Amino acid sequence: MNSPTAASTTKLRILIVGVLIPLIFATTSLSVMYSWLPELPDPIAVHWSGAGADGFGAALSFILVPFFVTLIYAVFVFVATRKLSKSGRPSWNQKFITVIAVWLSSMLSISFLGSTFVQRGLQSATQAPDTWTYLLLGAGVGLALSTAGWFFLPRWENLPLESITPNSVVEIEPGERVTWMKMTRIGWAGISVMAFAVAVSLTALVLVTVAGRMIWVSVAVLCFIVILVLTNTWWWICADHRGLLVHGILGWPRTSIPLSDIRSVQVVQVNATRDFGGWGWRWAGNGRSGVILKSGPALEVTRSSGKRFVITTDDAETAAGVLAGLLAESSSSNRTTH
Amino acid sequence: MLFRVDPNSGVSLFDQLAGSIRAAAIAGKVKRGERLPPARELAASLEINVHTVLRAYQMLRDEGLVDLRPGRGAIVTATNVEDYQTFNSAMRELIDEAKRLGIPPNALAAQIREAYSE
Numbered sequence: 428m429n430s431p432t433a434a435s436t437t438k439l440r441i442l443i444v445g446v447l448i449p450l451i452f453a454t455t456s457l458s459v460m461y462s463w464l465p466e467l468p469d470p471i472a473v474h475w476s477g478a479g480a481d482g483f484g485a486a487l488s489f490i491l492v493p494f495f496v497t498l499i500y501a502v503f504v505f506v507a508t509r510k511l512s513k514s515g516r517p518s519w520n521q522k523f524i525t526v527i528a529v530w531l532s533s534m535l536s537i538s539f540l541g542s543t544f545v546q547r548g549l550q551s552a553t554q555a556p557d558t559w560t561y562l563l564l565g566a567g568v569g570l571a572l573s574t575a576g577w578f579f580l581p582r583w584e585n586l587p588l589e590s591i592t593p594n595s596v597v598e599i600e601p602g603e604r605v606t607w608m609k610m611t612r613i614g615w616a617g618i619s620v621m622a623f624a625v626a627v628s629l630t631a632l633v634l635v636t637v638a639g640r641m642i643w644v645s646v647a648v649l650c651f652i653v654i655l656v657l658t659n660t661w662w663w664i665c666a667d668h669r670g671l672l673v674h675g676i677l678g679w680p681r682t683s684i685p686l687s688d689i690r691s692v693q694v695v696q697v698n699a700t701r702d703f704g705g706w707g708w709r710w711a712g713n714g715r716s717g718v719i720l721k722s723g724p725a726l727e728v729t730r731s732s733g734k735r736f737v738i739t740t741d742d743a744e745t746a747a748g749v750l751a752g753l754l755a756e757s758s759s760s761n762r763t764t765h
Numbered sequence: 766m767l768f769r770v771d772p773n774s775g776v777s778l779f780d781q782l783a784g785s786i787r788a789a790a791i792a793g794k795v796k797r798g799e800r801l802p803p804a805r806e807l808a809a810s811l812e813i814n815v816h817t818v819l820r821a822y823q824m825l826r827d828e829g830l831v832d833l834r835p836g837r838g839a840i841v842t843a844t845n846v847e848d849y850q851t852f853n854s855a856m857r858e859l860i861d862e863a864k865r866l867g868i869p870p871n872a873l874a875a876q877i878r879e880a881y882s883e
Binding site for chain 2: 597600602603604605606607608609610663665667668669742745749
């Protein structure tokens with residue numbers, strides 16, 4: 428706090444660690460693998476199990492994987508770190524997202540380099556030796572580099588979420604029943620990230636199941652992805668005399684906070700990647716969790732334990748107003764009965 | 766969106782519920798294509814009978830404000846704020862005039878109903 432870091436310094440270091448270095452790794456490994464292309468068998472081995480190579484695919488598409496994954500992740504790092512804290516420091520999430528880029532690029536580049544290196548000059552890819560050592564090497568080097576990157580980046584700072592509107596209270600007549608209910612959908616940024624994750628998993632699956640032996644694995648993973656997308660895309664939010672109830676359209680996941688457990692409500696401004704590291708059901712540290720669907724206004728409920736629950740939604744001020752009105756009503760009725 | 770009903774007001778609950786949805790639609794607070802809560806959940810939340818909610822939804826469907834399809838729930842259809850601009854200002858004027866003449870809400874509603882069915 429004593430020496431405020433300029434936002435420009437933070438952004439420059441993030442670009443070096445999260446964009447520049449990963450792209451240098453990916454480009455270098457791609458050019459080296461490309462120069463080996465004439466010596467490689469085609470198809471080449473792309474997946475190994477304990478008993479040697481068991482998945483085969485086209486060499487050119489295989490060597491392109493680290494480059495494209497790194498490139499798309501670098502774009503994500505760039506977008507996710509545009510909005511810093513007011514002091515110009517990155518949040519914990521932004522540092523984490525940034526150093527993952529170094530880890531991802533060195534892990535992919537080294538393991539793919541190793542996997543192609545051992546297949547040079549082979550007659551058939553079935554003779555390809557195991558390559559798990561390169562995978563370990565890549566992960567290890569990645570870990571060391573991302574740790575170094577963590578200390579190269581400025582210290583993190585997580586500021587409390589900014590309150591954006593004066594707290595409104597919906598007036599409730601005695602005996603009147605008031606409910607605020609809304610269905611919200613995850614925003615386009617969250618959808619793009621989900622689509623990217625789905626595309627990567629499907630590509631990996633196609634590569635792995637090229638041999639046709641592990642169809643059940645792809646079916647299982649596909650089902651898992653479909654359920655994940657369905658449960659995290661649409662949400663119902665309900666604020667009424669019972670408190671706050673939030674659930675996915677399939678009824679799960681769900682959470683409810685009884686009115687008696689609510690200490691206060693407010694409308695806050697949320698940046699999905701900076702404050703929560705992404706979309707969906709998130710934990711942000713400091714006792715704060717939430718359902719984060721897009722950057723923008725959100726309802727924040729503080730429980731009597733001090734823990735906070737955040738959900739991003741349009742019309743958050745009406746939701747907060749209803750809960751505030753119900754809280755005022757229940758405290759005044761408590762006063763009259765005692 | 767906000768739903769409110771008052772069992773002590775003397776107006777039937779389904780009428781009140783339909784009224785609060787209609788008001789939100791006309792004021793542009795609910796957008797075209799927005800989904801209304803499942804009747805069962807809204808009923809539980811407002812502590813009213815599920816048939817009361819369904820009756821309100823059916824009333825709004827007959828008015829052309831809501832599309833009701835089995836399995837898909839109730840979806841708001843026609844709510845272009847502009848469509849209601851003339852209606853809203855005429856309504857404002859009518860109410861102001863009724864207040865000036867001291868006509869109570871029930872009498873005003875009765876007059877409208879009579880004039881409408883002529």
